[in-house]
Amino acid sequence: MNLQDHISAAIDRAIDEVNAQLPAASRLTKTPDTVLFGREEGLDSLSLVNLIVALEKHVEGGCGRSVSLSSPEVMLAADSPFTTVRSLREYLATVLKED
Amino acid sequence: MKVLSGLLVSNFNTGNLARYLENDEESPKIECTSAPFGQVMATLLAPADNAKPDFAIVWTSPEHVSAEYGRCLDGRQYNADALRNEVDQFSAAITQFAGRASVVFVATLSPITDAVTSSLAGMRVGGASRLLAEMNLRLADNLRECRNVYLLDSARWTEKSGDRPRDPKLWYLAKVPFANDVFLAAVRDIKGCLRGITGSARKLVILDLDDTLWGGLVGDVGWEKLRLGGHDPAGEAFVDFQRSLKALSRRGVILAVVSKNEEHIALEAIDRHPEMVLRRSDLAGWRINRVDKARNIVELVHQLNLGLDSVVFIDDSPVERARVRETLPEVLVPEWPADSMLYPRALADLRCFEWPAVTAEDAARTEMYNSERTRAELLERVGSVDEWLKSLQLRVDVEEVGGANFERVVQLLNKTNQMNLATRRLTDKEFRAWLAGEGRRSWCFRVTDRLGDSGITGLLSLERQHDAAVIRDFVLSCRVMGRKVEETMLHVAVDYAQSAGLREVRAEYIPTPRNQPCLEFLERAGFPGRDGEQTFVWYTNQQCPLPEAISCTTERWRATV
Numbered sequence: 001m002n003l004q005d006h007i008s009a010a011i012d013r014a015i016d017e018v019n020a021q022l023p024a025a026s027r028l029t030k031t032p033d034t035v036l037f038g039r040e041e042g043l044d045s046l047s048l049v050n051l052i053v054a055l056e057k058h059v060e061g062g063c064g065r066s067v068s069l070s071s072p073e074v075m076l077a078a079d080s081p082f083t084t085v086r087s088l089r090e091y092l093a094t095v096l097k098e099d
Numbered sequence: 100m101k102v103l104s105g106l107l108v109s110n111f112n113t114g115n116l117a118r119y120l121e122n123d124e125e126s127p128k129i130e131c132t133s134a135p136f137g138q139v140m141a142t143l144l145a146p147a148d149n150a151k152p153d154f155a156i157v158w159t160s161p162e163h164v165s166a167e168y169g170r171c172l173d174g175r176q177y178n179a180d181a182l183r184n185e186v187d188q189f190s191a192a193i194t195q196f197a198g199r200a201s202v203v204f205v206a207t208l209s210p211i212t213d214a215v216t217s218s219l220a221g222m223r224v225g226g227a228s229r230l231l232a233e234m235n236l237r238l239a240d241n242l243r244e245c246r247n248v249y250l251l252d253s254a255r256w257t258e259k260s261g262d263r264p265r266d267p268k269l270w271y272l273a274k275v276p277f278a279n280d281v282f283l284a285a286v287r288d289i290k291g292c293l294r295g296i297t298g299s300a301r302k303l304v305i306l307d308l309d310d311t312l313w314g315g316l317v318g319d320v321g322w323e324k325l326r327l328g329g330h331d332p333a334g335e336a337f338v339d340f341q342r343s344l345k346a347l348s349r350r351g352v353i354l355a356v357v358s359k360n361e362e363h364i365a366l367e368a369i370d371r372h373p374e375m376v377l378r379r380s381d382l383a384g385w386r387i388n389r390v391d392k393a394r395n396i397v398e399l400v401h402q403l404n405l406g407l408d409s410v411v412f413i414d415d416s417p418v419e420r421a422r423v424r425e426t427l428p429e430v431l432v433p434e435w436p437a438d439s440m441l442y443p444r445a446l447a448d449l450r451c452f453e454w455p456a457v458t459a460e461d462a463a464r465t466e467m468y469n470s471e472r473t474r475a476e477l478l479e480r481v482g483s484v485d486e487w488l489k490s491l492q493l494r495v496d497v498e499e500v501g502g503a504n505f506e507r508v509v510q511l512l513n514k515t516n517q518m519n520l521a522t523r524r525l526t527d528k529e530f531r532a533w534l535a536g537e538g539r540r541s542w543c544f545r546v547t548d549r550l551g552d553s554g555i556t557g558l559l560s561l562e563r564q565h566d567a568a569v570i571r572d573f574v575l576s577c578r579v580m581g582r583k584v585e586e587t588m589l590h591v592a593v594d595y596a597q598s599a600g601l602r603e604v605r606a607e608y609i610p611t612p613r614n615q616p617c618l619e620f621l622e623r624a625g626f627p628g629r630d631g632e633q634t635f636v637w638y639t640n641q642q643c644p645l646p647e648a649i650s651c652t653t654e655r656w657r658a659t660v
Contacts, residue, residue, distance in 0.1 A: 017279065021118035046114045049273045053266065070272055 003063065007092045010058035011085060017054040018047050032086035048075075048082060059092065067095055103153040103293065106200060107133045108142050110163040111211060112274040116156075119279075119286045127293055136274065139163060143192035147199050154293060157193060158206035158253070158285075160276070161231055164189045168234065171227055172214045186234050190241030197248050201526050202296055204289060205242065206253040207235045211276035213265055247528045251288060259284035287450050295453025297524055298513040301352070301431060303383075303405055304344065305396055307414035308358040308365055312377065313337050314439060317368045318360055326439075328374030333439045340442040341376035348381055351464045352452050353403065356385040357395045357412075383468030392419050393426040402475075403468065404577035406516060406613055411451060463554065467578060470551035488583060488648035491548040495587050496652050500534065500541040500558070507555045508543050511574055516613035518580050518620065520573035520606055533571075538563030540595070541572070542656050544588060546579045553579050559588045561595065561604075568596040570606040573617065583646040585620050591656050593643035598657035604637040605630070 001009070012030050019027040028034055028043070035042040036051065043051060052069045060066045068074075074081065081091030105120060107113040117131035132152070134142040139159050162169040167182035197203050208231060221228035235250075242248045257264035260280040269275040294300045309316045314326025314333050326334045348354050354377065358365055365387045369379055384402055386395035392414070400407055407429035414420050415435055424432040436445050500508050509527040516522070525533065534541055544557030556579045560572035570592055575585050589604075596604045606626075608618050610633070621635045625643075628636035637643060645651060 020283075021115060021122055021279075023122055046112070046273055046275075049269065049275075050115065050279070053268045053272070054279075056268070070268060 001062075003096060004089075004093065006062040007059070007089055007096070010055060010062045010092075011088060013058045014051050014054035015085075018043065018051045021047065021050065030085065032084065032089070034085045036084060036088060037080065037082040051082075055088075059096075063096060065096060067092070102128045102130050103297075105129050105131045106152040106155040107131055108139055108155060108157045108159070108196075109133070110137050110139050110159045111276050112136055113156075113158070114273070115269075115275050115279055116158075116282045116285060119282050120289070123286050123290065125287075125290055126299065127290065127297065129290075129293075140189075140192055143196040152200045154202040154204065155196070155200040156204045156206065156289065157196075159208070160211040161208040161234060164208060165234065168227075168230060171225070171230055172216070177225075182230070182234070183237060186237045187241060190238055193242060193248060194245050197245050197528070201247065201529065202293075203245075203248045204292065205238070205248060205250050206256075206285070207250060208238070209253045209257060211265065212270065213267065247526045249292060251292065253285070255288060256281045256284040291450035291453040294451065296513065296526070298516070299408075300453050300514075301411045301451040302409040302514075303353045303355060303400070303403065303411070304347065305355045305357050305399065305410055305412045306344070307392075307416070307419065308356060308360060308368075308387075310415040310439070311413060311435075312341060312356075313368070313372070313375075318364055322364075322368035322372050325368060325372060327372055334374070336440040336442055338374055338376060340439070340446065343443050343446050345376050345381060347446075347452055348465050350452070350454055353383045353405075353464055353468060354381055355383050355399055355403070356387060357392050357399060358385075358387045359389055359392070360387050362387040380469060381465055383465055384472065391422070393423050396423060396427060396430065403471075404517070404580060411449065413446075463552075467551060467553055470553075471578065473550055484581075485648055488646075491550065491582070491648075492650075493582060493584075493648055494547045494650050494652065495557075495584060496545040496547070497542050497591060497656055498545065498555075499655065500543050500560075504543050504555055505531075508541075508558055511543075511555065511558050511576060512572060515574045515576055516611070517577050517616045518573075518575035518585060519611075519614045520570060520617055520621075521609045522611050522614060523572060533560075536562075539571075540656075542591060544575075544584060544591075546582070546584055557584055557588055559592055561592060563599070563601065566602040568592060568599070568601050568604045570604065573606060577616075580616065583649055586624065586646045587649050587651065589624055589637070590643050590645045593637050593639060594654070595656050596637075597639045602639060603628075604639070606635045606637075608633045608635065 015028050015030055028036070037043050037048050056067060056069055081088050107117055113133045113136065117133055120129045120131050139157070143157070162172065165182050165185040167177040167185060170177040193203065193205055210231070214227070216227045220226045223229065239250050242250055257277070260278045264278055264281050265276055266278040269278070306312055314337055315324065317325060326337065328334050328338045344354055366379065369375055369377070384399050386399050388395070396410065396412060397407070400410060407427055410430045412420070412423050412430050412432045413435060414423070415437075420432050420435065423430055431451060433445065433449060436442065498504055505527065509525070509530055512530065513524050533539065539560065539562050541558065541560040543555045544559070545555050546553040546557070556576035558572050558574040559570065561568045562571050573588060575588065592604050606621060608621055610618065626635040626637050627641055628638060630636055
């Protein structure tokens, strides 16, 4: 598996974990345009925290590298990586390549 | 399906717990409300309002219960008397709160943050681990008389999360102290407890034999060569698995066998293998033949007078599991590990046999089923039901509900599905409160015959309304159905009403998916009147005689006695 595959797998597993807490109608799909966190749709703040913590765990498990996604700079950035699945994937690819 | 309402009371964020409880697929369905977190004592001591949840969960940190425990964690001197006093105050608040929910689950106190503690000193006097154990024991002692409060062991949940049960990131970001695996384990446990309390726990385990109860195919290798016990890891695991099953049977779970084998060969193995823990007397029934297992299960369940939704089917064969799962969706067919060394754990993980208390009837259940098998054989020999009942020398003892029989009566009320007029599900506290009302009487029925004591198997509750005795509970265990005990209960109801000068006895049948046998009884019992489709009326100017084959010890139910 290359880095992109590891990132996609980590995001999928984190979404699975969050979905286990959500009613069927609110569960996230794993498509690139799925909104994760936004003003009008997506996860509430507790679910976002769960997604972040699960994602950090799965990135470390899959890529063998730890990444911190829970800093206010990342969570509250104007171009937040948590907007969609695609933006999250791109953000993780950038951060992990920089490492 | 009824949705149960739950209230979560905690000093931490219970959002994740609530979400898992609500979105878990297993029954019962749940809707949760979380009390404001950090307001544990305020919530527990708040005045009663109209909202009475079906259950509440109180799960809080030890530091929140006791400031003295916090001092101990900080390495400061603490006052042991003050600490005990704090635990007593917490217990008293729970006891008071218990009147505001049907059932209260209290999680044992366990650390919610990673504190620096010493393993060497932890269990010494004054050590944090010892103190926590003492607090939990005191809590258990303080709450033991509170019948609708159950202290649940939270260590069972934290151990499921390996060496990292606490999650500092969830804690600092959201005030959620535990990793989600802990909440998932808690949800499985709590749902199992709710099923146990509401009478929907599984009652019957149907087992395959070859490579399930023992290793190897008995028809091929003979009982002497089976892998069972001895100096063999797999053989030891089969013995441990049987021990776990035997422990379940001592708590009232019934065991039976469905196996594709030659019956005499399989029974010989059960009788003669020296390492067998389960013997023929531990089995309430068996179907050992070459017939389809799903069909055998249906027949066996019918013979034992149980519903398919009481059954767990354990078989090592994925093909047999799939067949039963597809044909009989009500039966719980757990995925089963291929490795026998994992069998005892797989059984322990099922969480479908929760029991709030073990009664004498539970402990003797298999014996009762064995007696029942003998009775059925007798019926085949004797012919008519009346002759059969006479030959059994059936005796029914009628007791007022209360005292020593109360626990069993509540269990009966909550577990019985088929011969149940109204299927009222009440906790012991709710039932006690109901009984305290004016004009209410309740009797239980103990059934004995020459083959054995079936224990307390019937319940009749009446409420006086004007000139009528209204039957609130007409409950009879399926174990004694068809032995005229139901007619005896009706006789008691009518005889009581006559002695109390009432004009009629009314029985309103409330249908459920399972209580058709009760309707069938009411329809054939000879009620002289009907009020609409489902209310049966017995006018007291007509006698309702005690069945000839039954002997009743006293007539203590009469209002004039």
